[in-house]
Amino acid sequence: MRGAFGGAVASDRPVVTWAIIAVCVAVYALQWLIPNDFIFQNFYYANGFATTEPWRMVTAAFLHSQGNILHLGLNMYTLWIFGQALEPLLGRARFLALYLISAVGGSVGYLLLVPPALDGGVVGASGAIFGLFGAMLLVQRRRGGPMTQLWVLLAINLAFGFLVSGIAWQAHLGGLVTGAACAAVLVGTGRTQRAPLWQWLGLALVSAVLVILTVWKAGAPALS
Template sequence: MQGVRRRTGWPVTWTVIGICVLVWAAQWVTRLVTPYDLSTILGYAPALTDTQPWRMLTSGFVHAMPSPVHLLLNMYTLYLFGRMLEPLLGGWRFAVLFLLSVLGGSVGVLLLGDPWVLVIGASGGIFGLFGAMFVFMRHFRNSVTSILVLIGINLVFGFLVGGIAWQAHVGGLVMGALTGLLMLPGLRGHR
């Protein structure tokens, strides 16, 4: 039928994954051929907020080096939640949810973190997806036990393991839940 656009795949999810993978590859190349480290150029530390506020967003696309574990865990989780949430929200709403959650994670670090500690990773954005999923599951009267267990395990893990910015997890979770609440009116009739 002409004039009807069919939504296929998860273009925003794949775009974010692609950007993170490309940035990680650029981190490798930069590390090999220059004295610079992209994570120190793009990562976020609260002390830099006044002079370099864009880092609050760019930090969500940079991951730890040299092991790919940080990148792989975040991208796998993004894939799992993106394929559920992007079709429900549509591409632009899903993009807004993810980006606001990354910013929310940085605000969590700003309010609760050490001003001089650099943080990187998509975890704030991913925790935002967790928060929105919780809101949507409650709204549609689905059992929230599984998402609460997932959130709980990941929060505890962040508190117990050193080098994880639990502040970004909390900030992203809160922002994702708030953004999900604001997006509920557009979901009427969806299940």
């Protein structure tokens, strides 16, 4: 069986969503169980790691603040909401790709918009989840569904990131733009015979743009 946008779906159960939630919860437990802050120190993202340890752009999305369990709880709840809606429509592989590319997009947004003097590092699934937000907007529009509640919810969440200290709104914005770009590829190719090819090529192109932006920004002279 195939979803509305061409992805293979074995059932309506959001298995990938559950798996991501399980990994995030397990990693959060390990953050507490393994001493010397080992998990955080080895897997969080800061801009200084952009070219030397680029995998942190993804791994940071599976870590959460130990000082605030709501950071984990709210992110996982939002992931569950969007995952239930998007995964059956996109298919498991495309949904996972959307999530991971959006996570990288969040890190790239942080890289592009945070001055070196303010780079304290970042953890959390928020960038990836804002990517799902961006994707949901395009999917809902394509399907002709109501948009008002989504726009209001997006405005509230973006404003929250700008107004509350300690929140990396730059990662939110980067994830949002990246998720929307991925969704534009997935919903814009229809269900023709060649659609899967164009979808994966489009996702590869979005990923390539993120790599180019990372290399460009990381190699640019630091601005004070």
